[in-house]
Amino acid sequence: MIGWDSELDRVLGAKTAKALDGAFGISTVGDLLRHYPRRYAERGELTPIGGLEIGEHATVLARVERVDKRRMRSRRGTILQARITDGTRSLSCTFFNQAWRERELSPGKRGMFAGKVTAYRGELQLAHPEYQLFSADEDSDEQGAARNFAGALIPVYPAAQGIPSWSVGRCVAQVLDGWEGVRDPLPESLRQRVGVVSLEEALRLVHRPDNLTQVNQARRRLKWDEAFGVQLALAQSRQRQGTRPAPPCPRRGGGLAEAFEAELPFTLTEGQREVGERIAEDLSGERPMNRLVQGEVGSGKTVVALRAMLQVVDAGRQAVMLAPTEVLAAQHARSLRELLGRFGRAGELGAAERATRVCLLTGSLPAARRKQALLDAASGAAGIVVGTHALLQDGVSFAGLGLVVVDEQHRFGVEQRDALRERAGERSCPHLLVMTATPIPRTVAMTVFGDLRTSALRELPRGRAPISTTVVPSAEKPSWLERAWQRVREEVAEGHQVYVVCSRVGDESGETSSTETGELHVVPERGESGQRTPVSVLDLAEWLRRGPLEGLRLGVLHGRLPSEDKDAVMRCFADGETDVLVATTVVEVGVDVPNATMMMIMDADRFGMSQLHQLRGRVGRGDSPGLCLLVSAAMPQSPARNRLDAVASTTDGFELARLDLQQRREGDVLGAAQSGRSSTLRMLSLVHDEELIATARAEAEEFVELDPELREHPGLAAMVTELVDEDRADFLEKA
Ligand code: ADP
Ligand code: MG
Numbered sequence: 001m002i003g004w005d006s007e008l009d010r011v012l013g014a015k016t017a018k019a020l021d022g023a024f025g026i027s028t029v030g031d032l033l034r035h036y037p038r039r040y041a042e043r044g045e046l047t048p049i050g051g052l053e054i055g056e057h058a059t060v061l062a063r064v065e066r067v068d069k070r071r072m073r074s075r076r077g078t079i080l081q082a083r084i085t086d087g088t089r090s091l092s093c094t095f096f097n098q099a100w101r102e103r104e105l106s107p108g109k110r111g112m113f114a115g116k117v118t119a120y121r122g123e124l125q126l127a128h129p130e131y132q133l134f135s136a137d138e139d140s141d142e143q144g145a146a147r148n149f150a151g152a153l154i155p156v157y158p159a160a161q162g163i164p165s166w167s168v169g170r171c172v173a174q175v176l177d178g179w180e181g182v183r184d185p186l187p188e189s190l191r192q193r194v195g196v197v198s199l200e201e202a203l204r205l206v207h208r209p210d211n212l213t214q215v216n217q218a219r220r221r222l223k224w225d226e227a228f229g230v231q232l233a234l235a236q237s238r239q240r241q242g243t244r245p246a247p248p249c250p251r252r253g254g255g256l257a258e259a260f261e262a263e264l265p266f267t268l269t270e271g272q273r274e275v276g277e278r279i280a281e282d283l284s285g286e287r288p289m290n291r292l293v294q295g296e297v298g299s300g301k302t303v304v305a306l307r308a309m310l311q312v313v314d315a316g317r318q319a320v321m322l323a324p325t326e327v328l329a330a331q332h333a334r335s336l337r338e339l340l341g342r343f344g345r346a347g348e349l350g351a352a353e354r355a356t357r358v359c360l361l362t363g364s365l366p367a368a369r370r371k372q373a374l375l376d377a378a379s380g381a382a383g384i385v386v387g388t389h390a391l392l393q394d395g396v397s398f399a400g401l402g403l404v405v406v407d408e409q410h411r412f413g414v415e416q417r418d419a420l421r422e423r424a425g426e427r428s429c430p431h432l433l434v435m436t437a438t439p440i441p442r443t444v445a446m447t448v449f450g451d452l453r454t455s456a457l458r459e460l461p462r463g464r465a466p467i468s469t470t471v472v473p474s475a476e477k478p479s480w481l482e483r484a485w486q487r488v489r490e491e492v493a494e495g496h497q498v499y500v501v502c503s504r505v506g507d508e509s510g511e512t513s514s515t516e517t518g519e520l521h522v523v524p525e526r527g528e529s530g531q532r533t534p535v536s537v538l539d540l541a542e543w544l545r546r547g548p549l550e551g552l553r554l555g556v557l558h559g560r561l562p563s564e565d566k567d568a569v570m571r572c573f574a575d576g577e578t579d580v581l582v583a584t585t586v587v588e589v590g591v592d593v594p595n596a597t598m599m600m601i602m603d604a605d606r607f608g609m610s611q612l613h614q615l616r617g618r619v620g621r622g623d624s625p626g627l628c629l630l631v632s633a634a635m636p637q638s639p640a641r642n643r644l645d646a647v648a649s650t651t652d653g654f655e656l657a658r659l660d661l662q663q664r665r666e667g668d669v670l671g672a673a674q675s676g677r678s679s680t681l682r683m684l685s686l687v688h689d690e691e692l693i694a695t696a697r698a699e700a701e702e703f704v705e706l707d708p709e710l711r712e713h714p715g716l717a718a719m720v721t722e723l724v725d726e727d728r729a730d731f732l733e734k735a
Contacts, residue, residue, distance in 0.1 A: 001178065001179075001180040002029055002175060002178045002179045002180060003029065003180055004028070004029055004030045004033075004182050005028055005029065005030060006028060006029045007027060008020060008021075008026065008027055008028060008029065008031075008032060008171075008175075011029065011174070011175060011178075012171055012174060012175070016171060019162065019163055020032065020163065020168075020171065023160035023161075023162070023163050024158070024160065024163075029175055029179070032171060032172060032175055033172070033175065033176075033179075033203050033207070034682070035157065035158070035168065035172075036157075036206055036207075036222070036682060036683065037155035037156055037157050037206065037207065038156055038157060038158050039156050040153040040154060040155055040156065040209065040212075040215060041061050041112075041153070041154040041156055042153060042154075045061060046061050046062055046063065046085075046086040046087055046110075047059075047060040047061045047062065047086060048086055048088075048089075049062070049085070049086045049088070049089040049090065049091050049124065050086075050088070050089050052091075052117045052124065053117065054117050054118060054119050054124075055116070055117065055118075056116070056117050057114070057115070057116050057117075057159055057160065057161070058114065058115070058116075058117050058126070059112055059113070059114045059156050059157075059159055059164065059165045060084070060086075060091065060112065060113045060114070060126070061086075061110070061111075061112055061154075062084035062085060062086055062091065062110070062111070062113055063084065063085055063086075063087070063108065063109070063110045064082055064083075064084055064105050064106065064107050064108065064109045064110075064111075065082075065083040065084060065085040065090055065107060066082075066083050066107050067080065067081070067082045067083075067102055067105050067106075067107065068080070068081045069081075069099055069102055072096075077096060077097040078096075078097060078098075078099045079094060079095070079096060080094070080095040080096075080098055080099055080101055080102060081093070081094050081095075082095070082101075082105045084113055089124075091113075091124045091125065091126060092123060092125050092126075093113060093115070093125070093126045093129045093131070094125060094127070104133060105131075105133075109133050109134070110133070110134050111131050111132055111133035111134050112131060112132050112154075112164070112165065112166060113126055113129045113130070113131040114126075114129060114130050114131065114159055114164035114165060114166075115127050115128055115129035115130065115161075116128075116161070128161075130162075130164045132164070132166045153210070153211065153212070153215070154169075155169055155172075155207060155208070155209075157169060157172075169207075172207050173207075173208070176204060176207060176208065181200040182199055182200050182203070183715065184198050184199045184200070184715070185199065185225075185713070185715025185716055185718065185719050186199070186225075186228075186715070186716070187713065190699065193699075194224060194695065194699070195220075196217075196220055196221040196224050197217050197218070197220075197221050198221075199221065199225070201217075201218075201221075202217070202218045202221035202222055203218070203222075204218075205217060205218035206218035206219065206222060219683060220692075222682075222683050223683045223684045223685075223689055223692055224692060224696065225719065226682065226683060226684040227684050227689065227692050227693045227696035227697075228696040228699065228700060228716075228719070229719045229720055229722075229723045230696075230723065231693070231696045231697045231699070231700035231701075232700045232703065232704065232710070232716060232719070232720045233720050233723060234697075234700070235697075235700045235701050235703070235704035235705075236704055236708065236709075236710075236720065238290075238704075239704055239705075239708050244288070244428065244429040245286040245287070245288075245428055245429065246285070246286055246287065246288035246289065246402075246428055246429050246430060246431050247315070247317055247400070247402045247428050247430070247431075248283075248284055248285060248286050248315070249283045249284060249311055249312045249314070249315035249317055249402050249403070249431070250283070250284035250315065251280055251284065251311055251314070252311075252314045252315065255310070255311075255314035255354065256310050256313055256314050256343060256354045256355070256356060257307060257310035257311050257313075257314050259343065259352065259354065260306075260307075260310055260340065260343050261307070263341070263343075264303075266461065268300075268303065269299075269300065269457070269459050269460075269461055270459065271295070271299070271456070271457040271458055271459050272300055272303060272304055272457060274455075275293055275304055275455045275456075275457060276304055276307050276308075278291070278453075278455055279291060279293075279304070279307075279308045279433065280307075280308075280311060282431065282453075283308060283311055283312065283315075283402075283403070283431055288429045288430070288431055288432065289403075289431035289432060289433065289453075290432055290452050290453060291432070291433050291434070291452065291453045291454070291455065292434045292435075292436065292452040292453070292454045292455070293305075293433065293434070293435045293436075293454075293455055293456070293457065294435075294436055294437075294438075294454060294455070294456045294457070295435070295437065295456060295457030295458075296437060296457070296458075296460060296617060296653050297437045297614060297617025297618070297621075298460055298461070298617055298620075298621050299437075299457040299458075299459070299460055299461070300457065300460075300461050301407075301435045301437070301457065302332070302335060302336070302339070303339065304435075304457070305321065305405045305407070305433060305435060306336060306339055306340070308403060308405070308433055309321070309383070309384050309403060309405065310356075312402040312403040312431070313356050313383035313384070315402060316400065317400045317401065317402025317403070318377070318380060318382065318383055318384070318385065318398050318399060318400055318401050318402060318403075319383065319384050319385070319401075319402060319403040319404075319405060320384075320385045320386075320387070320391070320392075320398070320401060320403070320404050320405065320430075321336070321384065321385070321386045321387075321405040321406075321407060322386075322387060322388065322389050322391060322392070322404065322405065322406045322407065323386070323387075323388060323407050324388065324389065324407075325388065325586070326362045326363070326364060326388055326563045326566070326567070327563070327566050327567055327570055327586065328407070329360060329362055329386050329387050329388050330360060330362070330567055331570070331592070332386050332407065333358055333359075333360035333386040335592065336358050336384060336386065337358050340356075340358065342355060343355050343356065344356060344357065344358050344384075345357070346381070346383075347381070356382070356383030356384060357376060357381055357382045357383060357384070358382065358383075358384045358385075358386060359372075359373045359376045359377065359382035359384070359385050359386070360373065360386050360387065361374065361377065361385055361386070361391055361396065362387055362388055362391075362563075363388070363390060363563075364563045364564060373385075374396060377396055377397065377398055377399075378396075378397045378398065378399060379399060380398070380399030380400060385398070389406075401430045402430055402431060403430055403431045403432070403433065404430050404431070404432050404433070405432075405433045405434075405435065406432070406433070406434045406435065407435045434452065437614055437617065437653075438610050438611075438614055438653075438657065456654075466620065466625055466626070466651070467616055467617075467619060467620040467625070467626035467627070467628055467651060468625065468626070468627055468628070469616060469627075469628040469629075469630065469647060469648040469651075470627075470628075470629055470630070470648060471604075471629075471630045471632065471641070471644045471645060471648050472484055472600075472629050472630065472631045472632070473632065473633070473634075473636070473641075474631050474632065474633050475633040475634075475635065476635075476636070481631060482548070484600060484629050484631070485544070485548035485549065486548070487598070487627075487629075488500075488548075488549060488552075488580065488598065488600065489548075489549065489552070491597055491598045491627075492552055492579045492580065495595075496595055496596065496597040496598065496624065497573065497576065497578070497579055497580070497581070497593065497595050497596040497597070497598075498579065498580045498581070498596065498597070498598040498599065498600070499580075499581050499583060499596055499598070499599040499600070499618060499619065500540065500544070500580060500581070500582045500583070500599075500600045500602065501583055501584070501585065501599060501600070501601045501602065501615060502534065502535055502536055502537045502540055502582070502583070502584060502602045502603070503534045503584070503585075503602070503603050503606040503607065504534055504535075504536045504537070504584070505536055505537050505538060505558040505559070505560055505584055506536025506537055506538035506539050506540075507536070507539075534602065534603035534606055535602050537556060537557075537558050537582050537583060537584055538556070538558075540582055540602065541554055541556045541582040544580070544582065549580060552579045552580055553577065553578045553579045553580070554578065554579070554580050554581075554582060555569050555572055555573050555578035555580070555581045555582070555583075556569065556581075556582050556583070557569045557570065557573075557581055557582070557583035557584070557586055558583060558584040558586060559584060559586050566586070569581070573593060573596075574592075574593050576595060581596075585607075585611070585615065592621060593618070593621070594621045594622030594623075595622055596618060596619050596621070597619055597620065597622070597624045597625070597626055597627065598619060598626070598627045598628070598629075599615065599616055599618060599619045599626070599627070599628045599629070600628075600629045600631060601615060601616075601628065601629070601630050601631060602631050603631065603632060603633075604630035604631055604632045604644055604647075605632045605633075605634045605640035605641070605643070605644060608660055609643050609646060609647050609656045609657075609659055609660040610653070610656055610657050610660045612630065612644075612647045613647060613651075613653050613656045614653075615628075616628035616647075630644050630647065630648060632644055643659075646659055658687075661686065661687055703716065
């Protein structure tokens, strides 16, 4: 009998086993059965040739159209060229010195052809194709491959050179025939509740379905296992974390938090209030808080964080706020101090009675100030410490850390968070609050950030002006771009400020500046590759200074500036001393200049939809309406242009994040976890399987609650072990 762990060389022979191992890393029966068909071809169907992509290894169902044979000119031998067709377009298959194939490939025959798609003189080709023809008399059940074609649905497997789909199919068929089956790791009751077939049935059906209903049954079960495995792993990680208690920081009447709120110059939005309640509850418990607050740019996340920090300070603990860059850390420290007013000036003249102190701790501080800041953190004099992520790595010590707030950092997996806490906490584990303006689709939040509770701020504080967004198609309508620069001048004339964002810094070594000719090709010139180099901050600033924006005060900001310079440039802009800031995406996160009302994003197609959304959130932060212009040479109806149109047509960041996720390959979302062969999530789609993931999460939570180590369910425990061993790095870290 053939078992799950049987080595393939014993089942299929050494040669075949070696080929499978070399091509796909498949060595056991289990590996092979997990090599799922990528899709299914229907018996009568022909594969649309127009849909093939150059460079892909394709399996095509087609009909032989005609065959030509000729002698090679330079060498001895023959070239045989077979044209195969889907009825509309055709593809040529070339064979060298294999004239005998002429007899096989007679016009009218149908079959599967596999090979790498290439283009030669404008024609699509299959290089060194392999093929398997359907026999004219399709009932004559020949051995092996032919039997594969007997079903109504032909599985099409991920294939490789030398191992076409049908060879994989033949191996699978051989294994399935003698397979003893496998024990189902899912308890029967759960299977019934969720409505999935057994694992054995799913595996048999996925490889040899009679119809699409069976395919769907099989897929549902296999997806379920993936979703459930991940959720079990996450639930266990949550459970384990709960074992190191957090310092409880309950609300205290008559404390700093209360006093601060009484003097807030605005009323909190309903969302801020609700999320605040949740956080306040979380903080008062011994179980470490793990919360992600998502909110549009300008939705007022800082106040939410500050209230949480004050509750912690009231409880006699300290809070740390981490930002991704020094510029942002400095800005946070400033705005926290501003918001706090006299409540944040402990030790200074005019401080409130219970005041605390906000201290900024970054690498670029002058030595004396840094020393003071370190002292304030260690002694507990500073209730709130603001810094970059490096802060915790540098071994800064605290008198008693109760809360870590991480701002604008969504690329933050479970393990990083654990590590962060490891460094931050002594014996206890501080509470954690993560804030992000990049909305994270629910499925991603549940899968990648499975142990984070999420809450959202969906409304903007009242009185915030709307942002309107327009695409400026610089290739078709160059005059619009000229008009846009004029618009910048008008905006400045009204006393407002403007951002101009580029995708690159410029002045890379070896590159000649196009401003040397006194002219900048802001209107695209297509190079041979059809791609022009995007305009850079340095070139554009220079050109604007001498051209359309002559006489305006221009600032230049990018990541290559030393951090003091960045700070200075940002401060000039914040203070209204510059009119126009030409910058890279360093302005992306957290920057708050209410007087900036317009943003032009050059080569906007270079950015992702969520990123554009986040960028434009920099404007319209004050009372005047914001304007965002997306400049792009992308052609109408091109995918790039469609994305820009989508950004222009909605201000719903959650919707854009969802579209963004759909557009990206899922592999990019989960790092290598989706793409590699040892991938955990082969079938599960974060875009399409939201409901399944949610159910899996709820079920996993219950199982782990009752039986943390899954002792009663060795099958499930094994599922988790397999998954965590295989993909730990990928799925837990690369998030
Ligand atoms: P973000 O969520 O982008 O971090 P901020 O916290 O920086 O947003 O808030 C943006 C601006 O809105 C700040 O100037 C802040 O003081 C202000 N703000 C926050 N909450 C409210 C509110 N409820 N009403 C009015 N203004 C608010
Ligand atoms: Mg912010």
